[in-house]
Amino acid sequence: xxxxxxxxxxxxxxxxxxxxxxxxxxxxxxxxxxxxxxxxxxxxxxxxxxxxxxxxxxxxxxxxxxxxxxxxxxxxxxxxxxxxxxxxxxxxxxxxxxxxxxxxxxxxxxxxxxxxxxxxxxxxxxxxxxxxxxxxxxxxxxxxxxxxxxxxxxxxxxxxxxxxxxxxxxxxxxxxxxxxxxxxxxxxxxxxxxxxxxxxxxxxxxxxxxxxxxxxxxxxxxxxxxxxxxxxxxxxxxxxxxxxxxxxxxx
Amino acid sequence: xxxxxxxxxxxxxxxxxxxxxxxxxxxxxxxxxxxxxxxxxxxxxxxxxxxxxxxxxxxxxxxxxxxxxxxxxxxxxxxxxxxxxxxxxxxxxxxxxxxxxxxxxxxxxxxxxxxxxxxxxxxxxxxxxxxxxxxxxxxxxxxxxxxxxxxxxxxxxxxxxxxxxxxxxxxxxxxxxxxxxxxxxxxxxxxxxxxxxxxxxxxxxxxxxxxxxxxxxxxxxxxxxxxxxxxxxxxxxxxxxxxxxxxxxxxxxxxxxxxxxxxxxxxxxxxxxxxxxxxxxxxxxxxxxxxxxxxxxxxxxxxxxxxxxxxxxxxxxxxxxxxxxxxxxxxxxxxxxxxxxxxxxxxxxxxxxxxxxxxxxxxxxxxxxxxxxxxxxxxxxxxxxxxxxxxxxxxxxxxxxxxxxxxxxxxxxxxxxxxxxxxxxxxxxxxxxxxxxxxxxxxxxxxxxxxxxxxxxxxxxxxxxxxxxxxxxxxxxxxxxxxxxxxxxxxxxxxxxxxxxxxxxxxxxxxxxxxxxxxxxxxxxxxxxxxxxxxxxxxxxxxxxxxxxxxxxxxxxxxxxxxxxxxxxxxxxxxxxxxxxxxxxxxxxxxxxxxxx
Numbered sequence: 001x002x003x004x005x006x007x008x009x010x011x012x013x014x015x016x017x018x019x020x021x022x023x024x025x026x027x028x029x030x031x032x033x034x035x036x037x038x039x040x041x042x043x044x045x046x047x048x049x050x051x052x053x054x055x056x057x058x059x060x061x062x063x064x065x066x067x068x069x070x071x072x073x074x075x076x077x078x079x080x081x082x083x084x085x086x087x088x089x090x091x092x093x094x095x096x097x098x099x100x101x102x103x104x105x106x107x108x109x110x111x112x113x114x115x116x117x118x119x120x121x122x123x124x125x126x127x128x129x130x131x132x133x134x135x136x137x138x139x140x141x142x143x144x145x146x147x148x149x150x151x152x153x154x155x156x157x158x159x160x161x162x163x164x165x166x167x168x169x170x171x172x173x174x175x176x177x178x179x180x181x182x183x184x185x186x187x188x189x190x191x192x193x194x195x196x197x198x199x200x201x202x203x204x205x206x207x208x209x210x211x212x213x214x215x216x217x218x219x220x221x222x223x224x225x226x227x228x229x230x231x232x233x234x235x236x237x238x239x240x241x242x243x244x245x246x247x248x249x250x251x
Numbered sequence: 252x253x254x255x256x257x258x259x260x261x262x263x264x265x266x267x268x269x270x271x272x273x274x275x276x277x278x279x280x281x282x283x284x285x286x287x288x289x290x291x292x293x294x295x296x297x298x299x300x301x302x303x304x305x306x307x308x309x310x311x312x313x314x315x316x317x318x319x320x321x322x323x324x325x326x327x328x329x330x331x332x333x334x335x336x337x338x339x340x341x342x343x344x345x346x347x348x349x350x351x352x353x354x355x356x357x358x359x360x361x362x363x364x365x366x367x368x369x370x371x372x373x374x375x376x377x378x379x380x381x382x383x384x385x386x387x388x389x390x391x392x393x394x395x396x397x398x399x400x401x402x403x404x405x406x407x408x409x410x411x412x413x414x415x416x417x418x419x420x421x422x423x424x425x426x427x428x429x430x431x432x433x434x435x436x437x438x439x440x441x442x443x444x445x446x447x448x449x450x451x452x453x454x455x456x457x458x459x460x461x462x463x464x465x466x467x468x469x470x471x472x473x474x475x476x477x478x479x480x481x482x483x484x485x486x487x488x489x490x491x492x493x494x495x496x497x498x499x500x501x502x503x504x505x506x507x508x509x510x511x512x513x514x515x516x517x518x519x520x521x522x523x524x525x526x527x528x529x530x531x532x533x534x535x536x537x538x539x540x541x542x543x544x545x546x547x548x549x550x551x552x553x554x555x556x557x558x559x560x561x562x563x564x565x566x567x568x569x570x571x572x573x574x575x576x577x578x579x580x581x582x583x584x585x586x587x588x589x590x591x592x593x594x595x596x597x598x599x600x601x602x603x604x605x606x607x608x609x610x611x612x613x614x615x616x617x618x619x620x621x622x623x624x625x626x627x628x629x630x631x632x633x634x635x636x637x638x639x640x641x642x643x644x645x646x647x648x649x650x651x652x653x654x655x656x657x658x659x660x661x662x663x664x665x666x667x668x669x670x671x672x673x674x675x676x677x678x679x680x681x682x683x684x685x686x687x688x689x690x691x692x693x694x695x696x697x698x699x700x701x702x703x704x705x706x707x708x709x710x711x712x713x714x715x716x717x718x719x720x721x722x723x724x725x726x727x728x729x730x731x732x733x734x735x736x737x738x739x740x741x742x743x744x745x746x747x748x749x750x751x752x753x754x755x756x757x758x759x760x761x762x763x764x765x766x767x768x769x770x771x772x773x774x775x776x777x778x779x780x781x782x783x784x785x786x787x788x789x790x791x792x793x794x795x796x797x798x799x800x801x802x803x804x805x806x807x808x809x810x811x812x813x814x815x816x817x818x819x820x821x822x823x824x825x826x827x828x829x830x831x832x833x834x835x836x837x838x839x840x841x842x843x844x845x846x847x848x
Contacts, residue, residue, distance in 0.1 A: 013764065027494065027495070028493055028494070029492070029493020029494055029495050029496065029608075029609070030493070030494075030495040031495060031608070034495045040717065040767060040768070041715075041717035041718075041721075042717075045715060045716070045717065045759060045760050045761070045767075045768035046759070046760050046761030046762075046766045046767065046768050046769070047767065048764075048765040048766065048767060049767070050290075050291070051459075051460070052290055052294045052295075052296070052298075052459040052460065052461065053294075053296070053298060053299050053459050054459070054496075054499070055299070055496075055499045055500070055604060055608075056600075056603070056604065056607065056608075057298050057299055057385070057387075057388065057600065058290075058293075058294045058298045058299070058459075059294070060290065060291065060294050074607055074608070076607070076608070097430050097764075097765055098430075098764050098765040099765070101430075101765050104291070108291075108292065108407075111396075111399060112399050116396070116399075116400035117354065117355035117396065117400070119352070119353050119355075122349075122353075126349065127349070127365055127366075128349075128352050128353075129363070129364030129365065130357075130360055130364050131360060131364055132359065132360040132367075135357045135358075135359070135360060138357055139357050139382065139383075142357060142382075142388075142389060142392060143385065143388070144392075145298070145388065146293055179355075182355070182357070184352070184355075185355075
């Protein structure tokens with residue numbers, strides 16, 4: 001049941017680093033994170049890696065496995081051949097801190113810039129009433145575990161550091177979509193989505209949806225509907241006219 | 252010494268549900284507030300909570316109210332709960348859930364558009380507000396977004412290694428940045444501990460690496476006391492196969508939504524394990540149990556929904572008797588009882604988890620499950636109304652605090668506990684800080700904390716921390732696990748003493764920048780001291796009750812029913828154990844147990 005696998009793991013820090021090769025035992029049913037932990041415990045005690053739940057629920061152990069953005073805890077070793085070399089590298093879109101740990105503060109900065117949730121008043125009896133069908137649209141985006149794999153894979157920022165200032169990335173575009181579709185929220189963020197968070201940069205190649213470990217349809221259910229609503233507003237001739245015509249001064 | 256320094260009114264240690272709720276309340280009470288957490292914001296163990304938040308909102312059953320919830324909670328804890336905490340919890344939980352909606356949470360709905368509520372073990376009515384089976388994620392994301400919206404300072408990936416005190420009480424905290432290994436000190440008259448539990452000292456656990464008992468240990472060292480540490484909850488249903496996922500939680504919602512437990516002979520064995528204490532309220536036949544899901548008035552609860560301690564013990568006995576599954580668990584079957592569509596809708600993350608990690612389709616075949624270390628009922632002894640510990644300026648809320656759940660916690664009562672007591676702790680911490688300025692952090696204390704943190708680097712050729720951790724986990728699993736005996740626990744205490752010596756001689760490789768080996772070396776002393784507290788208290792309590800089962804004392808005992816066990820740190824650094832009478836509830840509350848029995 002057990003075998004020895006060849007692992008290549010990127011080790012280094014902001015100043016540079018390289019892939020180091022390890023031979024390490026693999027047992028039945030294990031995932032990549034188990035093997036990384038075995039390396040820590042037996043061969044590389046200071047190998048830096050983030051993880052928490054080890055069950056695909058917290059989104060901490062994001063990395064690139066054979067070049068593909070994935071959660072290490074949800075990548076089973078049985079998906080590789082026993083003689084296949086498994087290469088684990090840190091997420092490329094973010095600066096390296098050490099080994100497999102990257103500086104993801106870009107995401108926390110963007111999160112802080114989004115205008116906060118702003119609910120309507122409660123009903124007279126102190127409850128909010130919403131129908132299941134109405135909450136489900138936003139619930140899909142609230143499944144997000146903030147692993148930032150969508151951010152990592154998005155070509156707008158993956159190799160274009162310069163776009164980070166103007167573009168919030170797919171995770172935060174669906175946060176805007178979530179708030180826009182939220183049955184209780186009363187703030188309009190459509191202009192901000194376009195002007196401050198770079199909705200227009202996305203050209204809907206759907207790479208983000210493809211790597212999402214939660215199976216969220218970021219592009220189809222979040223970003224495209226948001227784009228449509230922004231466009232509706234911006235290019236609707238009546239709205240356009242309305243914005244140009246001013247009320248005549250009283251005197 | 253190079254040291255980053257900050258000044259606050261309230262420092263909250265931990266950013267799970269209790270920590271964030273405490274920080275929000277402290278901030279809104281006007282206190283300058285900081286949150287310090289070991290992981291990134293939003294990754295705390297609260298995300299692992301699946302089933303829901305227990306609150307008697309009566310959205311589905313108008314008969315439900317705080318008195319019924321209070322009664323269920325006390326009976327689930329075998330009456331060892333602090334009555335006042337159980338009362339406050341039951342009374343305030345509905346408001347805490349409603350305010351989450353004002354902060355953006357989106358719970359599943361009833362047909363009337365209200366918050367839906369689901370059935371869970373030990374709860375008389377469907378009571379758990381939920382979002383599919385990912386309620387913890389919804390809770391933490393909502394509180395995280397609220398914390399960010401309020402502009403509260405968050406120190407992410409930052410570990411507190413010591414609480415600082417003077418003769419007047421708390422003066423601050425000392426820690427290190429995980430990323431750089433550099434030290435940081437916070438000067439603050441109030442510290443709220445919200446550090447979660449201790450499960451990482453056990454081999455099979457649903458808990459993450461963060462659950463080292465560091466908050467329990469910091470509190471002890473600062474002079475606070477721990478209450479009833481012997482009560483550790485083994486959740487009846489953890490995954491058992493494959494080995495690498497052993498212990499990962501399988502939510503109680505599977506049973507709440509209709510799932511049943513079977514042994515290898517296909518028998519629904521829980522009917523053989525109904526204790527007298529719960530006999531009057533538990534179904535006697537499978538037919539009655541099955542009718543209960545739709546008609547709670549005329550039928551009684553299925554035995555699969557007995558409190559967790561009862562179910563975990565039953566599974567353990569079935570496996571020991573040779574009626575287990577090939578991988579040493581029992582079968583949890585919902586596939587034969589509910590439609591595939593219903594299962595995928597109600598239990599999406601369970602479906603995903605089994606499919607991805609075990610190649611099991613839970614809509615078509617049963618799961619294999621067994622007990623896993625899940626929660627510690629014991630914790631820092633606090634005042635029920637303010638969550639204040641014995642040390643002035645120190646507060647504790649959530650899993651790190653003790654008393655609320657007695658000897659066994661009901662499912663769903665944890666998320667509500669975080670919110671109710673997190674809020675109370677935050678308010679009391681802000682109040683305590685008012686007018687207390689100009690505290691001093693003596694250089695000597697800071698230098699000493701830094702020296703202690705760096706010690707593992709100074710030793711060469713010592714043992715690897717991962718080996719010591721492994722041996723501790725094996726010890727607790729084998730000797731202070733779900734079924735306990737005096738000789739085994741005595742042996743555990745000897746081994747823990749030997750492990751302490753090994754920890755004093757650890758060495759770590761590499762440097763201070765994001766070094767998990769070093770971090771573990773600093774966590775191990777905490778894990779050892781809480782393990783010692785658990786073993787000592789478990790050896791002392793010569794009865795079986797809730798999460799504490801003694802093979803050599805299998806019955807509950809009337810004298811122990813009135814006794815709490817308190818751990819403190821003695822002058823020589825060892826753990827001291829004393830008995831203390833259980834606070835007695837007033838007669839109007841005691842009357843509840845007659846009126847709804």
